[in-house]
Amino acid sequence: MKPSQALALFAAGGVLAASFLVGDVKLSILVGVLAVAIAALGLDVLVARVGELSLAHAAFFGIGAFTTVNAGDRGLPWPLAILAGVVATVIAATIAGLPSLRIRGLQVAITTLAFQVFAESFLFTRTDVTAAGRELVRPPFLEGDVQLYCFALVCLALVLALRHRIAVTKASRSFFAVRDIETRAKCFGVEPGPTKLLAYALSGAIVGLAGAVFAMKAGSISAKEPFLLFESLQLVAIVVVGGRGSATGILTAAFLVKGLSQFVTTVPIVDLEPDRIFPISAALLLVIAVVAFPAGIGGVYRVIGRLVDEVFDPAGARPDPRPQPVDPAAAEHAAALRDVPRAVRLRVPTPALLVADAARVEYGGIVALDDLSLEVRRGEIVGLIGANGAGKSTFFNAVSGLGPTTGSITYRGEELVGLSPARRSALGIARTFQDMGLVRAETVRQNVLLAQTWLVPTPAAAGLFGLGQSVREEHDLRRRADLALELFGLGHLADVRLGDLPYGTTRIVEIAASIATGPELLLLDEPSAGLGPEESHALADSLLALRAELGMTLVVIEHHVPLIARVCDYAYCLESGSLIAEGRPDVVTQQPQVIASFLGRSDAATGGVSA
Amino acid sequence: MAARLITGLTSGAGYALVAIGVVLIFKGMRILSLAQGEIGAFGFLLALRWSARGVPGLGWHISPFVTMVVAVVVGALVGALVERLVVRPLATRPPLDALIATLGIALFLALLEKEMFGTAAHFAPSPVGDWKIELFGATLTAPRVIAIVALAIVAFALWLFFTRTRFGLGVLATSGDPVVARILGIPVTRVYRFVWIAAGALAGLAAALLGSAFGGIAPFDMTRFGLSALAGAVIGGLDSIWGAIIGCLAVGAIEGVVGGTFETSGTAELAVLVLVVGTLLVRPRGLLGSEAAA
Numbered sequence: 001m002k003p004s005q006a007l008a009l010f011a012a013g014g015v016l017a018a019s020f021l022v023g024d025v026k027l028s029i030l031v032g033v034l035a036v037a038i039a040a041l042g043l044d045v046l047v048a049r050v051g052e053l054s055l056a057h058a059a060f061f062g063i064g065a066f067t068t069v070n071a072g073d074r075g076l077p078w079p080l081a082i083l084a085g086v087v088a089t090v091i092a093a094t095i096a097g098l099p100s101l102r103i104r105g106l107q108v109a110i111t112t113l114a115f116q117v118f119a120e121s122f123l124f125t126r127t128d129v130t131a132a133g134r135e136l137v138r139p140p141f142l143e144g145d146v147q148l149y150c151f152a153l154v155c156l157a158l159v160l161a162l163r164h165r166i167a168v169t170k171a172s173r174s175f176f177a178v179r180d181i182e183t184r185a186k187c188f189g190v191e192p193g194p195t196k197l198l199a200y201a202l203s204g205a206i207v208g209l210a211g212a213v214f215a216m217k218a219g220s221i222s223a224k225e226p227f228l229l230f231e232s233l234q235l236v237a238i239v240v241v242g243g244r245g246s247a248t249g250i251l252t253a254a255f256l257v258k259g260l261s262q263f264v265t266t267v268p269i270v271d272l273e274p275d276r277i278f279p280i281s282a283a284l285l286l287v288i289a290v291v292a293f294p295a296g297i298g299g300v301y302r303v304i305g306r307l308v309d310e311v312f313d314p315a316g317a318r319p320d321p322r323p324q325p326v327d328p329a330a331a332e333h334a335a336a337l338r339d340v341p342r343a344v345r346l347r348v349p350t351p352a353l354l355v356a357d358a359a360r361v362e363y364g365g366i367v368a369l370d371d372l373s374l375e376v377r378r379g380e381i382v383g384l385i386g387a388n389g390a391g392k393s394t395f396f397n398a399v400s401g402l403g404p405t406t407g408s409i410t411y412r413g414e415e416l417v418g419l420s421p422a423r424r425s426a427l428g429i430a431r432t433f434q435d436m437g438l439v440r441a442e443t444v445r446q447n448v449l450l451a452q453t454w455l456v457p458t459p460a461a462a463g464l465f466g467l468g469q470s471v472r473e474e475h476d477l478r479r480r481a482d483l484a485l486e487l488f489g490l491g492h493l494a495d496v497r498l499g500d501l502p503y504g505t506t507r508i509v510e511i512a513a514s515i516a517t518g519p520e521l522l523l524l525d526e527p528s529a530g531l532g533p534e535e536s537h538a539l540a541d542s543l544l545a546l547r548a549e550l551g552m553t554l555v556v557i558e559h560h561v562p563l564i565a566r567v568c569d570y571a572y573c574l575e576s577g578s579l580i581a582e583g584r585p586d587v588v589t590q591q592p593q594v595i596a597s598f599l600g601r602s603d604a605a606t607g608g609v610s611a
Numbered sequence: 612m613a614a615r616l617i618t619g620l621t622s623g624a625g626y627a628l629v630a631i632g633v634v635l636i637f638k639g640m641r642i643l644s645l646a647q648g649e650i651g652a653f654g655f656l657l658a659l660r661w662s663a664r665g666v667p668g669l670g671w672h673i674s675p676f677v678t679m680v681v682a683v684v685v686g687a688l689v690g691a692l693v694e695r696l697v698v699r700p701l702a703t704r705p706p707l708d709a710l711i712a713t714l715g716i717a718l719f720l721a722l723l724e725k726e727m728f729g730t731a732a733h734f735a736p737s738p739v740g741d742w743k744i745e746l747f748g749a750t751l752t753a754p755r756v757i758a759i760v761a762l763a764i765v766a767f768a769l770w771l772f773f774t775r776t777r778f779g780l781g782v783l784a785t786s787g788d789p790v791v792a793r794i795l796g797i798p799v800t801r802v803y804r805f806v807w808i809a810a811g812a813l814a815g816l817a818a819a820l821l822g823s824a825f826g827g828i829a830p831f832d833m834t835r836f837g838l839s840a841l842a843g844a845v846i847g848g849l850d851s852i853w854g855a856i857i858g859c860l861a862v863g864a865i866e867g868v869v870g871g872t873f874e875t876s877g878t879a880e881l882a883v884l885v886l887v888v889g890t891l892l893v894r895p896r897g898l899l900g901s902e903a904a905a
Contacts, residue, residue: 051705051707053707053710053711055714099888099891099892102891102892102895103891103892103895104895105706105707105710106643106706106707106710106849107845107849107891107895109643109707109710110643110841110842110845110887111845111884111887111888111891113645113838113841114838114842114880114883114884114887114888115884117835117838117880117883117884118877118880118881118883118884121876121877121879121880122875122876122877122878122880122881123877125876125877126875229834230718230721230831233714233717233718234718236711236714237715237718240711240715276726279722280719280722280723280726283715283716283718283719283722284715284719286711286712286714286715286718286719287697287712287715287716287719290697290701290708290709290711290712290715291696291697291700291701291712292700294704294708
């Protein structure tokens with residue numbers, strides 16, 4: 001355990017112990033604060049993990065509370081009443097989340113806003129929903145304030161446990177992939193629709209539980225004020241001021257916004273009643289936090305933790321951000337294979353692995369890929385060259401299923417056109433993107449795990465509770481991730497945030513992630529872009545080793561001609577979506593039309609291209 | 612029925628004035644502002660206070676017409692302030708951050724209004740005279756008629772602005788790609804300031820007309836008007852001024868007809884929810900929005 005973690009545990013224990021000493025009345029206030037805090041933790045699942053903003057969470061809170069009371073009033077025992085509240089809220093939140101399948105962030109926020117307005121003016125004005133006088137009968141052992149407070153704490157613990165499961169299972173990867181790389185993540189097997197609905201359902205379950213806590217405290221509910229739009233906005237304020245993704249920060253913010261005004265009787269200096277000055281300060285804090293300190297209170301805690309760790313361990317175990325040397329035996333092995341005289345190297349006489357036959361991609365009136373036909377044979381490293389806009393990346397998109405393709409592309413004889421991106425991945429095709437197809441805000445390991453999503457058949461929802469084969473699958477995934485990272489000398493960086501690494505290393509991480517699924521065909525989009533000469537040299541070694549040691553077939557889009565000449569067996573040159581030359585790389589790069597295409601003129605002749 | 616429809620359409624015209632501001636901001640910055648309703652309400656509530664108790668220090672009891680002028684000017688000032696202090700630093704961040712920030716501003720202004728002016732509704736005399744006209748059985752008060760007229764004038768002026776002026780073209784260019792626009796020499800910062808000032812002024816105008824059309828205004832009232840305006844803007848397509856006008860007129864009409872026909876409270880809100888979700892499901896970019904508004 002790090003010193004900062006020990007301190008955090010100690011502080012949390014202290015706050016918890018102290019909270020029992022505030023007296024019964026204040027304790028009852030704290031139960032209300034906890035209910036709101038749990039609701040905010042539910043909203044945070046959507047905001048921080050999936051990047052969607054719901055402005056209907058106060059309505060969900062109300063649906064949970066009213067359903068619990070009504071269920072209790074109809075004679076259901078209290079645990080079932082709570083369950084009813086949670087289930088009703090899950091259903092409501094999932095329905096409210098349906099538009100997110102078709103539309104994106106900003107518009108979704110408006111549809112949730114419309115849902116909130118509908119709920120408070122339609123649902124919460126109906127007497128069969130809200131009628132005062134209905135009562136939830138609490139069991140005798142929950143009658144006192146201390147008992148209710150303990151009950152709320154148990155609910156909070158449940159929610160924190162669920163949030164932990166979300167953070168360490170498939171759900172987490174699917175969520176951050178949908179948040180940051182929705183389209184590309186389809187290649188990894190992440191399905192945006194079910195993923196978003198799962199997020200809304202989980203968020204709804206947590207908020208529903210918050211509503212149930214509120215109902216257990218109140219017994220009967222006469223006012224709809226806690227469930228109006230204003231409270232929805234306050235929940236957003238609590239999440240953002242507390243710090244998106246930080247449970248401790250959000251708990252602190254919930255206390256500041258909802259609890260503190262009950263604990264201080266007057267605010268010094270301005271001399272105003274706290275319950276008037278605090279909400280408006282929270283609104284102001286929200287604006288300031290978004291503009292100047294997006295990490296919120298949780299960010300402050302993290303900074304303190306880092307400082308504490310540095311005091312206790314000044315040397316600080318900061319890993320070297322570059323890949324470490326790989327097992328020398330493996331490298332030598334690969335180097336030996338490279339020593340084939342250029343003149344005797346022939347096109348591998350094996351059946352074609354990938355065959356494009358008149359593959360065509362059009363966007364509106366623009367033809368990005370013009371009836372392209374080419375083939376890639378098993379065990380080859382094939383280069384794809386051409387100027388910007390020639391259609392190279394479009395071809396990769398067509399193969400991996402990210403573009404509207406017609407014509408035919410077969411892989412091991414199987415037609416790819418019409419298959420989902422995830423299916424193509426499962427057939428053994430992996431790819432990288434020119435500009436990072438991974439999520440910078442997450443760790444290297446999480447990203448490599450994300451890339452293997454389609455390897456795991458168990459749904460993310462089942463994974464949360466460790467159902468089915470999910471525990472074994474997760475274990476297996478982690479082992480594969482470690483192997484892939486070791487192969488590129490990245491093992492020591494597994495827990496570093498991708499965004500904290502130098503650019504060259506992130507490119508290698510992307511290759512490592514793409515081979516973690518053990519693909520047979522690997523499509524690399526400008527792997528050497530942005531690399532220095534040394535890194536580029538090491539990259540060439542890695543590519544050759546991939547073929548030698550893992551038996552992979554590679555297609556490489558490259559502008560760096562020396563790299564192509566060194567690793568490729570065969571090269572295709574594209575221009576305006578059509579093939580203009582093919583052959584051995586040293587021959588192709590000398591052809592006049594290729595040089596003209598690269599340099600934009602035909603007299604650039606001598607010495608070939610050295611782009 | 613026809614009377615309710617026409618009254619609803621005039622409310623829709625008021626929403627459209629707010630929504631045009633939302634669209635201007637979205638066109639200029641790709642940011643969705645949730646604060647426009649409050650920005651308008653703040654200026655108008657301040658003006659009503661001055662009308663009732665006199666301008667602080669001067670003691671003038673301003674006339675109803677001047678309350679509208681004050682609402683427009685204060686709206687523009689608050690818009691400029693919000694742009695400079697809050698939104699400009701967020702221009703390069705994810706759009707959700709700016710959305711949350713405008714939400715914070717809405718919350719802040721609403722609470723500030725409550726603190727300064729109390730929760731009770733303030734009587735709002737018509738700033739544009741006390742006449743009324745009869746149309747298909749609907750009795751339209753002066754603010755309602757003027758809302759339609761003002762909407763027509765604003766729409767025409769903006770059409771001229773975007774098609775006939777270099778600066779208007781600059782706003783369009785900025786909405787396409789701010790980095791390229793800056794390289795081309797378009798004063799992007801001035802574009803940002805312009806859209807917020809214009810949107811603030813329009814919000815103030817809308818608050819004065821809607822507030823007096825409904826007889827009075829309370830803090831949080833404009834939140835509701837602002838929501839209807841947002842619904843209209845989303846239906847019409849976030850970057851289309853004509854779309855916003857059509858969307859808001861539709862929302863106003865539905866609120867008028869459905870709200871007036873059914874006894875059960877909340878049916879109008881239900882109808883608006885169905886309209887918003889339905890439109891976006893069929894056409895995520897809205898009726899007239901471009902691809903970028905999807």
